[in-house]
């Protein structure tokens with residue numbers, strides 16, 4: 001077995017040669033690193049890049065983010081998904097400015113007291129921004145480590161999860177811990193690929209147990225996820241070229257976001273009584289209800305099938321919201337939807353028009 005310091009050395013040399021140029025690597029500003037780490041949770045680098053550039057332009061500093069309204073932050077986040085990340089980012093910025101004098105703590109325990117910062121993000125900010133000697137474990141690092149040590153089991157659960165944190169910790173060098181952590185993530189993202197690990201190009205190949213045993217492709221072990229299927233109908237209600245959008249209550253999933261009014265369905269079948277439901281719930285009589293398409297999307301372990309109907313207003317009975325999960329209504333020019341915090345599903349629904 002190759003000694004630990006040699007492995008670490010070759011990994012860092014590889015990182016110096018091969019790392020991708022990414023905007024959050026331009027400097028060690030903890031604010032920029034934190035924003036990138038939150039955006040990169042559940043989202044690919046390619047998707048994050050344009051959002052990150054736009055977000056940093058709008059909120060170049062921690063203070064500017066803390067001072068902004070939550071709505072503006074959610075507009076900047078629109079389309080990126082998992083909106084609690086945007087809400088937590090804003091809340092954490094306010095706390096950092098008020099209680100920490102606008103400075104990020106270096107300590108991982110202290111960082112984890114902030115909303116939206118768990119063990120992984122705390123490790124990333126502390127090591128990359130402050131070079132603290134702390135490990136981190138994301139999906140890419142988990143793949144590299146399970147292969148490097150040929151570890152079987154469910155990596156999302158203990159005992160393997162804790163063992164992986166221990167392995168990540170034991171590999172940390174004395175210096176350049178942030179670069180070392182980034183190198184492990186980069187290796188997982190560009191070389192130790194999920195289906196086809198490029199072992200010939202890997203700086204760790206002569207000490208990799210998974211490679212030696214020929215089982216790298218099988219690791220980490222796949223664990224079957226169970227999904228719930230759900231059905232929801234989106235209605236695009238038109239009145240003289242304007243469309244109705246409604247704001248969800250802060251307490252609901254995707255709270256405070258605007259959407260085209262939507263309703264849960266029992267199954268894929270659209271009820272014959274759609275016009276009656278719309279009138280009862282929204283106080284609007286509609287006609288010409290037509291199915292214009294269907295969208296599929298997933299949130300966590302839920303798979304949504306979303307038929308989209310368009311219809312025209314016949315008569316407005318009332319204009320105030322009555323549905324318990326809506327707190328406001330607006331009739332908008334569809335081109336203005338981008339000015340409202342809204343989810344990508346609603347943009348897709350509008351695209352069907």
Ligand code: SF4
Nearest residue numbers: 192199202205208216
């Ligand atoms: Fe991954 Fe292959 Fe490198 Fe092992 S040798 S860490 S399996 S790329």
